[in-house]
Amino acid sequence: MRIRLLFILMTICAGGAAGAADLHRITLPPPTVSLKEGAGVYVVRRYCSICHSLDYITTQPKFPKAKWQAEVAKMIKVYGAPIPEESVKVISDYIAAYYGTGS
């Protein structure tokens, strides 16, 4: 009985060790970017960060509002982003004002 228990314990330990050797794991650092405060920033944070970190916005070149509107529309049409229609303007206005050419 004792020997059998020992055998079971050894098997579990060996299995555990093998399992650890087979597992390759990393932990990603969390996104650190924070958007500038301004009208609409909560809407941008809420919807845009569903699919990607907000540095996807801040690292883009400065584009006019019309370009950002088209980009937000693409997020909805092509990628199915659940952004309500009334928020499209809020989002593109905010990005154009704070990270684009303003108009």
Add this chain to the structure above:
Amino acid sequence: MHLPGITRRDFLKAVGVTTAMAATGTLPPVLYAGERRLETYPEKADLLLLTARPPQLETPLKYFKELITPNEALFVRWHLANIPTSVDLATWRLVVHGEVENALSLTLDDLKRFEKIEYTAVIQCAGNGRSFFDPPVFGGQWLNGAMGNVTWSGVRLRDVLKRAGIKAGAQEVIFKGLDNPPLPTVPGFAKSLALDKAQEDEIMIAYEMNGRELPLLNGYPVRLVVPGWYATYWVKSLSDMEVAARPFEGFWKKSAYRIPDTACGCVEPGSTPAKTVPITRMTTRSLLINPQDGSRLKAGRPIELMGVAFSGGYGIKEVSVSVNGGQDWRPARLGKDLGRHSWVQWYYPMKPQKAGSYDVRVRAVNSIGESQPLDSLWNPAGYLWNKIERNTLIVV
């Protein structure tokens, strides 16, 4: 202040941020277009952060002084937020299914029992250099660090397909990895190769980079290697291969990674192409790596310029250097040849006598005569960047 590993151009952009961090000891502030910050991700060296979720990290140019890019320094580019952060080899399988005689489910050990092959090849993101496009375009704003030269080891895709037995009438192989979309409406990442291409001798399922396992962020445990073609085909954390009877029609082929269907893959800047085709083979490129753009040199002191040159699978025949803005070109000396898919290092002696600003340009020609354009070529997605770069060296 010394910031190793970033170019002067990076430095000018990063220095304000770094100073602010040092002064306040707080989290780094918002980064604007073109700004970069060095970040250390798991199994990676300090790389230039583009985005965090999913991670996109760029290699500082200093690493390209070496013929082989270290695993830790290779750029990182994922498309979809749900990237694999753990892989258990006890349960991981590479499956082959579809139009095959025998569907396969291979462990990594199974895979390693196929004949091992090895070669050195440049891996480069299709959007490398996108940040230089004028007018600018949406997408990852890479400088020139979305590339690297790596010795890949693994098995031939062809051998694995042969084991599965391809049925008559099959046309393409569709590749998927362990990454998943953040929403069910976002198209999962997948790429395909026509069966002829997939069965070329060199297409590899790689399980080693430079003799070691792949970092998870570069596609552990195995990734596809399609030498000569842009990295969009080099599917990371490859787990699923489907042999299909019909051409793949997925988003990442039908809508994304496409270039204008013109001889140069370019259109009038700012315009929309009438017709597009999938991007495939890399254009010819050459870069000055050391001294970096913007460096200061001493008049009368000889210096050796060095850099890298590569092309889409045809090897580099010659590299020429001009130190006077393209008026005179002289051949550079080429370094060790590691084969047609590797980049070659070039060297050029320079002894600037007079103080002033030197416009240094480099131009490569591959073995089938392909070279680089003087002026930038433009396309809406920001691909194929390979113009002759203009570097400034200041002699004092």
